[in-house]
Amino acid sequence: MLQRLLFYTPCPDFIAGFPLLAGLQEHERDAFVGEGRFFSGHKKELLFRQGDPVKCFYIIYAGSVRLFHQTPEGCEVTTDIRTKRDTVGTSGLLEPTGTHHSSAEAVDDVVVMEFSRESFEKSLRALSFNLLTEFAQRVNVKQMEAEQRSVMTAVQRLACFLRRLCVANDLNPQGFDLPYSKSLMATRLGMQMETLSRAGARLKEQGISMKGKRVWIDAVPANANKLSCAGCSYREKCPARKSVVKKCIVSSVVCGFIPHVFSGLA
Numbered sequence: 001m002l003q004r005l006l007f008y009t010p011c012p013d014f015i016a017g018f019p020l021l022a023g024l025q026e027h028e029r030d031a032f033v034g035e036g037r038f039f040s041g042h043k044k045e046l047l048f049r050q051g052d053p054v055k056c057f058y059i060i061y062a063g064s065v066r067l068f069h070q071t072p073e074g075c076e077v078t079t080d081i082r083t084k085r086d087t088v089g090t091s092g093l094l095e096p097t098g099t100h101h102s103s104a105e106a107v108d109d110v111v112v113m114e115f116s117r118e119s120f121e122k123s124l125r126a127l128s129f130n131l132l133t134e135f136a137q138r139v140n141v142k143q144m145e146a147e148q149r150s151v152m153t154a155v156q157r158l159a160c161f162l163r164r165l166c167v168a169n170d171l172n173p174q175g176f177d178l179p180y181s182k183s184l185m186a187t188r189l190g191m192q193m194e195t196l197s198r199a200g201a202r203l204k205e206q207g208i209s210m211k212g213k214r215v216w217i218d219a220v221p222a223n224a225n226k227l228s229c230a231g232c233s234y235r236e237k238c239p240a241r242k243s244v245v246k247k248c249i250v251s252s253v254v255c256g257f258i259p260h261v262f263s264g265l266a
Contacts, residue, residue: 057120173218
């Protein structure tokens, strides 16, 4: 059961960088944040179950949350993994059934801000555009991943996922630790663990190295036409592509060199 955290105040940087509140007037933002309550949860703890009545939604302050469906046969299907500043449970607030269509489980120890359904409805007019933007971005990701399953190899799909993970969590491409286990990453990508392991061993051809939970995105190989980005129809509007290149260039300049080829991602 989630534990209420009293006297817990969000840092200004967190609020300023929260996409759902982008463009709001200061008084609107303060009024909305003031409605939130902080809770902590341990690894494997459920925020809500599939089929539960929707009474609130959450903003992740620290940690990661896994969303999953359970099939009639009892199998769990991971549909998404949300991290810091992501919302959890907002789509359920708009469901005609009034129930959650998935379950939400803490991947590790988490801290979340809880907002009641009443708070959501009170602020809906101010939040509506940002909420629609968030939903549209998630639909785009699902469409992109559906395309990737049809036209990309497991190595290319894994490379794309790691680049997007790096950007979404503002990680250093010159070396970062995976925020969750490889087995969870495999279920998120719809791969068997054996497939992910084989793909991980071939990541160097995508300019990525992975050893254990450590990942490096430190160069782009000369055969750039084989990169996952090269054959992706979403490459021109993908926020991860140029951002990773920019981070790699900045890190490389700091280290005293610039990789010789970036044309595959730029």
